[in-house]
Amino acid sequence: xxxxxxxxxxxxxxxxxxxxxxxxxxxxxxxxxxxxxxxxxxxxxxxxxxxxxxxxxxxxxxxxxxxxxxxxxxxxxxxxxxxxxxxxxxxxxxxxxxxxxxxxxxxxxxxxxxxxxxxxxxxxxxxxxxxxxxxxxxxxxxxxxxxxxxxxxxxxxxxxxxxxxxxxxxxxxxxxxxxxxxxxxxxxxxxxxxxxxxxxxxxxxxxxxxxxxxxxxxxxxxxxxxxxxxxxxxxxxxxxxxxxxxxxxxxxxxxxxxxxxxxxxxxxxxxxxxxxxxxxxxxxxxxxxxxxxxxxxxxxxxxxxxxxxxxxxxxxxxxxxxxxxxxxxxxxxxxxxxxxxxxxxxxxxxxxxxxxxxxxxxxxxxxxxxxxxxxxxxxxxxxxxxxxxxxxxxxxxxxxxxxxxxxxxxxxxxxxxxxxxxxxxxxxxxxxxxxxxxxxxxxxxxxxxxxxxxxxxxxxxxxxxxxxxxxxxxxxxxxxxxxxxxxxxxxxxxxxxxxxxxxx
Numbered sequence: 452x453x454x455x456x457x458x459x460x461x462x463x464x465x466x467x468x469x470x471x472x473x474x475x476x477x478x479x480x481x482x483x484x485x486x487x488x489x490x491x492x493x494x495x496x497x498x499x500x501x502x503x504x505x506x507x508x509x510x511x512x513x514x515x516x517x518x519x520x521x522x523x524x525x526x527x528x529x530x531x532x533x534x535x536x537x538x539x540x541x542x543x544x545x546x547x548x549x550x551x552x553x554x555x556x557x558x559x560x561x562x563x564x565x566x567x568x569x570x571x572x573x574x575x576x577x578x579x580x581x582x583x584x585x586x587x588x589x590x591x592x593x594x595x596x597x598x599x600x601x602x603x604x605x606x607x608x609x610x611x612x613x614x615x616x617x618x619x620x621x622x623x624x625x626x627x628x629x630x631x632x633x634x635x636x637x638x639x640x641x642x643x644x645x646x647x648x649x650x651x652x653x654x655x656x657x658x659x660x661x662x663x664x665x666x667x668x669x670x671x672x673x674x675x676x677x678x679x680x681x682x683x684x685x686x687x688x689x690x691x692x693x694x695x696x697x698x699x700x701x702x703x704x705x706x707x708x709x710x711x712x713x714x715x716x717x718x719x720x721x722x723x724x725x726x727x728x729x730x731x732x733x734x735x736x737x738x739x740x741x742x743x744x745x746x747x748x749x750x751x752x753x754x755x756x757x758x759x760x761x762x763x764x765x766x767x768x769x770x771x772x773x774x775x776x777x778x779x780x781x782x783x784x785x786x787x788x789x790x791x792x793x794x795x796x797x798x799x800x801x802x803x804x805x806x807x808x809x810x811x812x813x814x815x816x817x818x819x820x821x822x823x824x825x826x827x828x829x830x831x832x833x834x835x836x837x838x839x840x841x842x843x844x845x846x847x848x849x850x851x852x853x854x855x856x857x858x859x860x861x862x863x864x865x866x867x868x869x870x871x872x873x874x875x876x877x878x879x880x881x882x883x884x885x886x887x888x889x890x891x892x893x894x895x896x897x898x899x900x901x902x903x904x905x906x907x908x909x910x911x912x913x914x915x916x917x918x919x920x921x922x923x924x925x926x927x928x929x930x931x932x933x934x935x936x937x938x939x940x941x942x943x944x945x946x947x948x949x950x951x952x953x954x955x
Contacts, residue, residue, distance in 0.1 A: 455948025456588060457571045463941035464570050464595045468563035468604040470934050472555045473867045474915035475897040476815060478518070479607035481506035483554050483897050485516040485523040490531045491545075495719050502900050508730040515719050517727045520712070521667030522609045526557035547896060551915070554897045558607040566604040569615035570595040573827050576622035580780070580787040580831075583838040584949060589848070590834025594827045597855035598767040599818035602867035613668035614824035617797065620660025620675065621828070623653045624682035625790050627697055629689060647696055650689065654697040657682045658704020664824075666712045669726070669742075670804055671824065674797040679705065681793045743809040752806035755819040759875045761811075766818050766858045766877070767826075769833060769851035773798075776832030779839065787835075794828040801825035815868040815904065817859075817876070861885050864918070864931065866892045870904025884908060888927030891916035 475483075484500035484507075492499065501507050501514035508517040516523065530553050534544045543549045570591040577587035594600055603611040627650070661675025679701050686697035713723030720730065728742050756764050764771045780791045805811055805822035813820040837848055861881040862869070869876035884892060884907075893916040895902035903912070920930030 456584065456945050457574060459941050459945035459948055460574060460588065460591060460595075461567050461571050463938065463945070464567040464604075465563060466937045466941070467596060467601065467863075467934065468566060469559045470919045470937075471605045471863050471867070471891070472551065472558075472917050473602075473605050473863075473891075474551070474893040474917075475503070475554075475895040475899060476606075476868055476893070476902075477504045477506045478814070479554075479558075480504040480895075480897055480899075481516045481518050482523045482607055482609070483526075483557065485518075485520060486526050486530050486557060487550075489523070489527045490534060495715065500898075503898050504900065508727040510720055510730045515727055515730070517731050519609055519665075519667055519669050519727075520715050521663055521665075522561050522607065522612050524666070524711070524715075525561050525612070526607070529560045530557055547898065550897050554607060558605065562604045562606060562608065562611040565612045565615035566595065566600060569618040569827060572622045573618055573830060576618075576625050576790075577831060577834040579622075579625055580790055581784045582834045586834045586836075586838030588945070588949070589837040589852075590830040593769055593833050593852050593855070594830035597769060597852045597859060598826045598830075599763070599820065599823055599859065599862075600826050601859040602817045602862045603820060603823055605863055605867055608820070609667040610820050610823045613664040613671045614827055616660045616664035616667065617671060617674055617678065617824055618660075618827045620657045620664065620678045621681075621790075621793065621797075623656035623660060624678050624685055624793075627653050627657075627682055627685040627689070646693060650686075650693050650696040651700045654682065654686075654700025655704040658701040658706075659708060660704075662705040662708025666708050668824070670744075670801075670821075673800055674824070675705070677793060677796055677800075681789065684789070740807075740809070744804065744807050745809070747803045747806040748811075749806075751808075751811045752802070755802070755805045755811060755822060759877070761813065761816065761819045763819055763822065763826075767855040769848055769855055770826070770829050772836055772848065772851070773829040773832030776834065776836035780832070780835045784835075791831060791835075794831045798825040798828040812871065815870050817862040817867055817869055864890050866907065866916075868893070870907070872904055880907070890927065890930060891918055891921065 481504040484497040484503060485495065487500050488494050488497045495515065496513045497507065497516055498514050506517050508515045533553055533556055537544050537549055537552065542552070544553060573594060574587045574591035577590055578584060582590070600611060600614065657679060661671070661678050664671035665675050682701055683698055686694035689697065716725050716727075717723045719725075719727070726742070754761060756762055759765055777791055777795055780787045801822040801824050805819050808821055811819070811821065833848065837845060858877060861877065865881050865884040869880055873879045884890070889908060891914055892907040893902070894907065894912040894914055896915045906912070918930050920933050923933065925932065
């Protein structure tokens with residue numbers, strides 16, 4: 452497989468995510484307060500910063516972030532090393548501008564980087580399963596730019612990172628399979644050592660990918676277990692000695708992530724099993740069922756799939772056709788049946804989870820963020836569907852994907868987290884703002900405890916969000932022109948790289 456399309460895809464997506472700074476909100480402020488506590492106070496208590504968020508836990512007289520700590524722990528080293536560099540350049544890490552820069556950098560190097568990486572991994576694993584290069588590229592692009600994942604990749608939240616980690620774990624499990632020994636052996640033990648190392652590396656990716664997905668968002672524990680079980684089934688094909696290495700590596704990676712979470716919880720709450728949500732300050736419904744999760748509700752299921760408020764298929768309609776792609780894979784590609792079954796199970800889990808959750812709407816959100824980790828797995832079905840030699844199918848898929856891309860573009864350009872009071876956020880806020888060139892609307896900083904979502908377009912409070920074009924002095928729609936130029940360059944790069952692949 453040529454690396455050209457994959458590199459072009461990564462650059463295109465990473466630039467699309469890094470181009471936008473969405474500023475603050477309760478969820479991201481809670482996570483970044485933990486980053487600031489670690490880097491500034493050398494503590495896990497967010498007491499000095501707790502006023503910036505309502506998403507917090509209160510335990511024995513101190514405040515803590517109520518979020519799973521994975522994304523904050525990933526960002527802490529980035530911010531730790533960036534602070535002295537910023538100070539040496541004449542900036543103040545504790546000024547509003549300094550905090551804005553550090554929070555943008557933290558977002559780019561977690562949500563942005565991991566999502567772009569996961570799209571490349573998704574592209575490569577689809578090819579492994581038998582999808583054409585163009586089909587795999589289409590699935591990865593739809594995941595990365597024509598779904599709610601694009602807005603999430605520009606926010607300092609856990610959902611995009613958790614989804615990316617699950618994709619990496621899934622791909623590693625798929626790649627656990629016998630290989631043809633096409634390279635001449637230098638001696639009898641050459642391939643033994645080579646295969647053993649590969650087994651260990653893939654096993655660790657499965658364990659760490661699934662484990663860290665859970666450390667970033669606790670609900671990922673179930674799909675992580677599904678993927679780990681699939682990896683164990685795959686390992687059985689390798690024979691007992693190699694299977695043992697794979698399974699031991701999966702367990703090692705998962706245990707390491709679990710240990711990191713337990714140490715964090717022990718330091719914060721005195722018990723490795725004390726989840727922050729247990730000490731939630733407010734949001735009493737979190738105490739119902741299992742941390743707010745009960746049985747699926749048909750009304751919520753309709754809302755998270757079809758509703759104008761948070762419906763996935765309303766804002767990303769191409770994914771309505773994903774089941775057809777799964778059916779094609781099951782019927783025509785025996786080697787893909789097991790992996791696609793796993794993908795379908797993970798996707799179904801997240802859809803039902805969102806329909807079971809008390810706070811199913813996700814507060815300020817573009818689409819149903821709690822089911823967002825299902826999106827890359829649904830994109831596998833779209834990859835198979837695009838790979839079919841039918842102009843009618845591709846035309847319909849392309850049309851629906853363009854709609855999803857356009858709507859996601861509206862969100863990242865204006866408000867990646869439409870306030871909860873907008874029942875039809877696209878019609879009532881995103882499109883009118885974009886039409887008027889009123890971009891990057893968010894006024895809440897990472898130091899602010901709230902924002903008046905109903906007054907975003909009144910501009911009584913200065914905007915906190917921005918895009919790179921604005922930083923270059925461009926205004927309104929003109930501020931998006933540099934991104935369009937990047938897209939054109941990357942598009943030519945990907946097309947040329949694919950042409951070289953087909954010419955071989």
